Amino acid sequence: MSHVTHQSVKLHRTLYMQQAVKDAATTFADFAAFTIKRDGDYYAVDIKDIDPDVDGDVVAEFCNFALANTAGRKKTKKA
Amino acid sequence: MGHPQIEKLDPKTHTMTLSLDIGLYPADVLYAAAYVFLDRAYVLLDRAGPRYEVHLRGKGELTEAQLTAMSGEFENELLAQALRRKVVKANQKIIEDITSQAIAGAAGGTLPTDFLAAGDDGMDFLDDPLGIAVPWEDKFKKKKDA
Numbered sequence: 554m555s556h557v558t559h560q561s562v563k564l565h566r567t568l569y570m571q572q573a574v575k576d577a578a579t580t581f582a583d584f585a586a587f588t589i590k591r592d593g594d595y596y597a598v599d600i601k602d603i604d605p606d607v608d609g610d611v612v613a614e615f616c617n618f619a620l621a622n623t624a625g626r627k628k629t630k631k632a
Numbered sequence: 633m634g635h636p637q638i639e640k641l642d643p644k645t646h647t648m649t650l651s652l653d654i655g656l657y658p659a660d661v662l663y664a665a666a667y668v669f670l671d672r673a674y675v676l677l678d679r680a681g682p683r684y685e686v687h688l689r690g691k692g693e694l695t696e697a698q699l700t701a702m703s704g705e706f707e708n709e710l711l712a713q714a715l716r717r718k719v720v721k722a723n724q725k726i727i728e729d730i731t732s733q734a735i736a737g738a739a740g741g742t743l744p745t746d747f748l749a750a751g752d753d754g755m756d757f758l759d760d761p762l763g764i765a766v767p768w769e770d771k772f773k774k775k776k777d778a
Contacts, residue, residue, distance in 0.1 A: 564676075565679045568684075613689065616676050620663075620666060620675055620677060621667060624664070628660075628663075
């Protein structure tokens with residue numbers, strides 16, 4: 554089975570905070586290379602060099618982290 | 633359609649897409665509900681016109697029935713979070729009052745330094761002007777000779 558080393562994901566800018574996405578990318582920097590760009594209403598995240606030895610879905614976990622970071626940041630901002 | 637609806641459900645990939653009316657669910661409610669599911673599903677939020685789209689993929693294998701159940705749980709969580717938000721908003725003043733009273737109480741408690749500030753009354757800790765330290769037997773013993 555061939556391992557996918559390159560994927561991209563789009564995160565809507567009204568639902569994900571830029572800093573939260575950046576923080577998630579930093580968290581997973583040891584397992585892949587992340588490039589974040591603005592693409593209309595979205596942050597287009599290009600994920601390259603995904604570590605084949607990682608047991609789990611790096612991209613999906615990255616998205617979960619981006620969401621958790623956004624939720625945390627929004628909550629802190631409100632408080 | 634107002635209530636959440638399953639847009640897509642695929643047991644082969646353990647994925648499901650829910651569509652929610654933006655007007656019914658504020659963003660914080662959506663975040664709070666999604667947060668609860670992060671430990672057992674991969675969650676991706678999106679927007680499609682006047683609706684939120686919630687893409688869920690189980691971290692483990694899920695049957696169609698389990699995916700449908702997960703969708704129901706997500707909807708329940710949305711309602712629970714919406715109610716929680718409403719209750720917090722309604723009781724905001726009470727919560728703030730209780731918290732400030734608790735903080736004031738903690739800050740205004742008696743400290744050991746307060747005793748020092750009271751000043752010295754010239755007494756030693758062994759002095760016993762009220763006779764409190766005198767044993768009961770000594771105080772009230774019958775005189776043997778009487």
